Amino acid sequence: MDEFESLSHSRWECKYHIVFIPKYRRKVLYKQLRKHLGEVFHRLAQRKESQILEGHLMSDHVHMLISIPPKYAVSQVVGYIKGKSAIHLARVYGERKRNFGGMHFWARGYFVSTVGRDEATIRAYIQHQEREDQRLEQLNLWR
Secondary structure, three states, X not given: OOOOXXXXXXXXXXXXXXXXXXXXXXXXXXXXXXXHHHHHXXXXXXXXXXXXXXXXXXXXXXXXXXXXXXXXXXXXXXXXXXXXXXXXXXHHHOOOOOOOEOOEOXXXXXXXXXXXXXXXXXXXXXXXXXXXXXXXXXXXXXX
């Protein structure tokens, strides 16, 4: 029972695999900013009483395994993280890079999947995704 979280009247374990992309998959801009995004995401998740358990910022998308309390909707937390991180990026880096679409850094929408008992599989997938993408790109060079 130690793996479950507690609220005043409930015990819970709600973990989600979430993937989202920058608008137009701006790889060049995103690659320069992604090293700063990890701590921003963690800070924003904590404000919604959530915890990012695993995450990887790929060259053109974000993977995260996040634990969200049942009192928050997944869409509420993801929208908050995407919205506030876009505002943060525009304020901090907007002076140098003017090709943000206003405050719109992230593309609309996201992918979400419940984790359940496959947590170890999802963690391994997130950790090794970049290496797998590179391997597949190498295979496509020979086509």
